[in-house]
Amino acid sequence: MEIVFLAFILILSIFLGFELINKVPATLHTPLMSGSNAISGITLIGALVSAGAGAAQMATILGTAAVTLATINVIGGYMVTDRMLGMFKKKERGDQKAEG
């Protein structure tokens, strides 16, 4: 039953993703990629448990590496997306025409 439940969540999320992303205009495709890439850094929360479980030494080393990589993904992804989106501005076209 557990597997069925997880698969159920998976299918609904994929359809929700299709609906959401289809509405994103082509202009924003690059920020969409870097922003969704930051979301895929969610694997960080899995990595946190692996690094902190105090289990086998091997598990701790691998977990710490995973935390580092996922954090790069999360912090870098969100910051660079914010930087990009900060550049997307709309100018008042009326003003420009008035100048000319």
Place this chain on the structure above:
Amino acid sequence: MNSAVIINIAYILSAALFIYGLKELSSPATARRGNFISSVGMFIAVVVTLFNQGILEYQWIILGIAIGGLIGAAAARTVAMTAMPEMVALFNGFGGLASLLVGWVALYGAGTTTFTIITIILSVLIGGVTFTGSIIAWGKLSGKIDGKPILFSGQQIFNTLLMLGILVCGVLFALEPTNLTYLYVIIALSFVFGIMFVIPIGGGDMPVVISLLNSYSGLAACAAGFAINNLLLIVAGSLVGASGIILTKIMCKAMNRSLSNVLFSGFGSPKQIAGEVEGTVKPIVAEDAFYILEAASNVLVVPGYGMAVAQAQHVVKELQELLEKNGCEVVYGVHPVAGRMPGHMNVLLAEADVSYDVLMEMDSVNPRMENFDVAIVIGANDVVNPAAREDESSPLFGMPIINVDIARTVFVLKRSMAAGFAGVQNPLFFKENTRMLFGDAKESISQVIREFSG
């Protein structure tokens, strides 16, 4: 209420914030807020996870977050906008490798059922392919590896054997999870597979590859979610997976090619160079270009990868302002696969402070093409090649293009007469209404700008 329940409630909130954040990305006016909302969701998820009872020691976590945070922040602040494609590729790769490691560590957890083992294999496999594939893509995009497709005889057979090898090792490992050798072999083979997957793909097809790797990085997180039984990983991972698949589909459609054609054909290898085109090329100098532009009242700018290479976006914006002061209307026609990743041109033009409402998609500029006095093609080639419309024998035939040849006059800014990425000769350069402005795009536009002020 125990902590597990609280953590799961917080995860629901995080998932909702991710979804709402993505929804806000559907308009440039709200996109920045959407990204912030999504980052709040991530922050909540990380903070509540730290209260997980399974976490006994924090020193390694703090170390990892500190190093990762510093690297991520430094990279995000310093990267040049022109280097964005390779940056995104690299981040995808890190995400993939992180998911691989999370899947691997799940093996050390208690009570690994066959189902868990299968999901571990999947997250290691997808994560590994994403990692090395992204590294190769990064190398190709940043010019550290030759961008040409690498093909050798027996490539398909090699890849088939590779897939079979992964499958066999996967089955063996599922039957005998204590034998870690199988896992190591799977990791090694998935790394090789990632490399094999990207090397046959040429530079101009990179938008498809980046989108696909973006999708994989999400799917890897999703598989890791199954491995450690974490719903938030499944939801967030599949949102990203779906997002990448849609972008991949849009990119393939914009090239009129199937995904398998992009992945396996090695498009753009030299053997495909088409025959000569009849007609003469008419070069033009900046001064004459200026006279034509001065008289124009409607100008279309079609940017391509060459604009990014020449870093010409700022002078383009300068020219736009001069033309607008002259009473001319300037819009940009952006082809979906112009550049090296989806939306590449838009980001560069946004950096140069071009208002996003003059950045038009192919379908909005094509119907009014005959009304443009001048269409300026800057470093674009295949996406404006009329052979895609007219010549059934052309490899580009059927690809939707920006029909600049229908505009009254076409300026093509180009370094030389070399063929485009597809290795196909462009009849546009030989048309009656086409004028070639040879030289570096940035330099050529600067010369025209000087004519305006002179």
